[in-house]
Structures are given as C-alpha cells and as structure tokens.
Amino acid sequence: MNKQICNGNKPTREDPSIDLSQYPPDKIRNFSIIAHVDHGKSTLADRLLELTGTIRKGHGQPQYLDKLQVERERGITVKAQTATMFHQHNFLGTDTKFLLNLIDTPGHVDFNYEVSRSLAACQGVLLVVDAAQGVQAQTVANFYLAFEANLTIIPVINKIDQPTADPDRVKEQLKSIFDLDPNEALLTSAKTGQGVICHVAVVDGAMRKGEKISSAATGQSYEVLDVGIMHPELTQTGVLLTGQVGYVVSGMRSTKEARVGDTLYHTRSTVKPLPGKVFLMLMMDMSDDPILGNETFMQYFTGFKPVKHMVFAGLYPADGSDFEALSHAIERLTCNDASVSVTKESSTALGLGFRCGFLGLLHMDVFHQRLEQEHGAHVISTVPTVPYIFEYSDGSKVHIQNPAMLPSNPKQRVTACWEPTVIATIIIPSEYVGSIITLCSERRGEQLEYSFIDRFSEVFVLC
Structure with missing residues (x-):
C-alpha cells in the first residue's frame, strides 16, 4: 500500500470488547458540534469524550480532537474530526446503551465547507454559543446550514463560569434570531465540566x-x-x-x-x-x-452545493527541480482538503507551478503551512487575487483568475469589468454601529437592512 497517501493514523488491533451488533440504527446518534470561533466546541468535545469514558479525564492534550500541528499552533480547528462514543443512558428506569458518533467542526468561515460536509452525516447538532459574547457571525451561518439540512438543533450556552457571562441575554438572542425555545438551552462550562x-x-x-x-x-x-x-x-x-x-x-x-x-x-x-x-x-x-x-439498486442522494472559491494564488516550488515533489504533496493534501481547486500553470519567472483556489485568506495560509509541516514542501506563493469577469468590445466575456491571463492584443478593448460582491450580515454591539457603518461605506458597502437583536446588539445587512 502506498504509504505516501496515508493519513498518518494507524488502526490499533481489534478491540474484542466492542460488539457493534448490539447497536441497531435506533440506538445510534450522529451529531456535530457547531459554533462561532473560540466558543468552546473542541473543549466541549473533550468533556463529552471524558463523560462517556472514551478517554480518561486529564488524558492527552486539551482539545484532544485537534490533531494537526497547525491547529495546535493557531488554537483553531481546521479539519472536522470524528469520534465514536458508547453511552449507557438511564431512561425511565431502563439502562439503554447508545452509540454516539461525534463530529467536532471548524468555526472559521474559511472552513465552512468542512461544516456542510459534516452535517450531511448527522441527525442533529449542538449549537454552542459563548455566554459572554452571545450570537456571532458563524453562529448564524452554521445555524442556517443545520436548519436547511432539517437537523435537530440543541442550543448550548457555554462558558457560564466566565465573570462576564450573561446567559439570560443569550437566551433572548436565541429566541429573537433563531426562534429557538430558550427553556431548551443547556447551560454548560466545558472547561470545568494506511493507503487512503x-x-x-x-x-x-x-x-x-x-x-x-x-x-x-x-x-x-x-x-x-x-x-x-x-x-x-x-x-x-x-x-x-x-x-x-x-x-x-x-x-x-x-x-x-x-x-x-x-x-x-x-x-x-x-x-x-x-x-x-x-x-x-x-x-x-x-x-x-x-x-x-447491499440492495440490488441503491438510492442516490442530492449532493452538496459546489465550492465557490474566493481567493486564487499561484504555488511554485522554491527549487524548480522539486515540481514533481510539490505535485505529489498537493495531491495528498487535497485528498484531505477537498475544498481546494488545483490547476497547472507556468510562469516566465517562476517556471511550472499550480493555480489554487481557496475559500479565503486564512484557508490559503493554513494550506501553505500544512504543505510545509506535513509534507516538507517549500513553496513560493504569488499575491492572492479574486476572480473577475471582463467584457470586450466584441461582446465576448471571460473569467480571469490570474492577471497574466489578460489579453495583450490592442484590438481587444475592455468595455466592462465585474468583481465579486457579498451580502454580509453584521452583528455588532450598539456603541460601535456608527464606526462600522462608516467603515463599510468607505469600502463601497451599501446598506440593505437594519434591525435590533436586543437592547445591546444590532444587526444590519449590506452589499
């Protein structure tokens, strides 16, 4: 088996104490933990692993499921990680055993594709909200991903041990923004509580x-x-x-x-x-x-929305003779991160390389770091660009991801140019509204909607 494309995890010997036949489908629960950045997803996952006896309390490193070096260094989750847990639940006087499949997901918007992939395998989610910060941007985005997937959503108000925690205000936000029953919100403190x-x-x-x-x-x-x-x-x-x-x-x-x-x-x-x-x-x-x-004819399910790459950059080997090594490194890493697009390109100055599409600048930076840390590849990266659409005097239109693709023929005159736009929902404390609106206006933003979440926070939508 080609170990070059192995994910690095070696299966242990078979555990004779695990009998999966005693867990029929009605005793299996697949769920994800979703939240904004740094709201305590991975720490909550640690507590769940400990409570179910999957790992010993205090065993291993904090944020046990964050295994990548880049995750440990940056303190963020980059790859969604899974764990199977066995839990015996006392319900109405009967001890029922459940098999729980947990997925810990990233919180940053650049890794939102990881979240959407994870939710497709789930029956429900734990929507974690920081008791001090309240509902944030990715809280909203991840909620709607789960809502559109028709999943059971259990709100969890985390970090209630913080001195600035205000769980009552967060409950109001859950009701006003998501129409979730505040009485169902769980109050927690996760901190104290081979080949392919x-x-x-x-x-x-x-x-x-x-x-x-x-x-x-x-x-x-x-x-x-x-x-x-x-x-x-x-x-x-x-x-x-x-x-x-x-x-x-x-x-x-x-x-x-x-x-x-x-x-x-x-x-x-x-x-x-x-x-x-x-x-x-x-x-x-x-x-x-x-x-x-194993049925004679199987049903196929509707898949995901195609990935929309927002940032493009060229990757070239620092040493031109390392092109094949870089090619293999990118191939292995994109097997682990399917949201990156890769096409070959050449440059007069840098030689042969690759044009890669990413979901954002952080996604691009993490990809570069993983190439170096996990595969020993040293690369030269070009300045990131966004895709544009150009219309020429003859009426033709072309998508441009690389400035070098612009035609040099003087007969082809550009008559119009379109750049990417986003519809952004911004949630901010009331005292910062004026400054944020000014900042957005300076960046050519146009206000579309404006509303209040509660007496402390406001939300507006702009393009």
Missing part, C-alpha cells in the same frame, strides 16, 4: 473485512482490508452495520480513486446513478466519503 483511509456511513447492509466492494464513480473494485470506528483513534471492529459510522481501508493507491461523494457498494450488487443527481459525501476526514449498502 475512507470514512463511511453505512446506509444499508453491513461491511465486513475481506468483502469485495466497488466504486460507483470509477467502476473499480476493492477488497476491504480493514474496517472499524474512530474511538477516537482508529479502532478495528471487523464489521460496520447499518447506521454506523467508521472507516474502511480498501487498497486505494491513488487519491484520484478517492472521489468526493462516491458511493461504495458490494460488488455483487448493481447500482445505477440517477440523472442529474450528485453522490452524497457523508463524512469528512478525507475527500473520499462514501455510502455503503
């Missing part, structure tokens, strides 16, 4: 080690070499049953075989794609997130 490895959700049937599976996207067949759960490290179980979430090692030797939203099915079955449908990607660690089943 595919992450899968089994929709129907069972997947066992040694079985033959096929890819609906590529038509290739594979043998299940290993299968298990994230507990929270990769733990072999030998089988995944209907409704369960885990990983599968199938011998894929190239990241190109791991398609976003691919469907895996037993080789003996027949799968026919439906016209106009996109395969649904259900999990989030690699860019290979399949569904598995």
